[in-house]
Amino acid sequence: MPIQLEHANITVADAKATAQQLCQLFDWTVRWEGASLDDGYSVHVGSKDSYLALYSPKGVTTGQATRYVHAAGLNHVGLIVDDLDAMEARVKAAGYEPHSHADYEPGRRFYFDGPGGVEYELVRYD
Template sequence: MPATLEHANYTVSDGDATAAWMCDLFDWHIRWKGPSLDGGQSIHVGTQSQYLALYTPGKQTSEKPNSYHTRGGLNHIAVVVDDIDAMEKAVIGAGFKTGNHADYEPGRRFYFHDHDNIEYEVVQYD
């Protein structure tokens, strides 16, 4: 049996706010929330089998350099949806700006950045 991806963990400025828009847009739920490393907080948001661990440190965070030019940088996180047009309307309705639309074999995609300038890709497969 091949390995499956369970979660990814990354730093955000406000885990509660990020988890809230993810629950609203992606129909996810908070699986767990609690204290974490260095006085911070972690929130696990996603589905029963996969999630994102949103870590907010207990101290001030700083802006990251361009991840596409930083070894080990997080370039984007992708989600798959059944109706990309409805999801784009919802993303725009949540206050995010979409861009970089493309049709490619075997589907369609667009991207948006959240309040922490983290890039998300939304994909619909044919």
């Protein structure tokens, strides 16, 4: 069996709110939620095969690291979609601004800064 990514764990200020927005945007479901590490709270949101573990620490988070310059930092989450144009319309309708559109071999993509301050790349392979 090939190795497959099951989940990524991301710290966000409000795991419940971020999960709710991702469910609306991507038609995902909450797989699990509850108390977690150091009195924090986690919500696992995604599909039956993979998910994002959204973690909110107890108390206030301390800002956001600049993308693409911190070792081991999260730059973006890439997601494959069936209809890139429809997803772009959905992203805009949710109040997010798509950017960095590109056509490349073998597909097309765009990015947006989404729920929880996380950047997402949506890609459609031809």
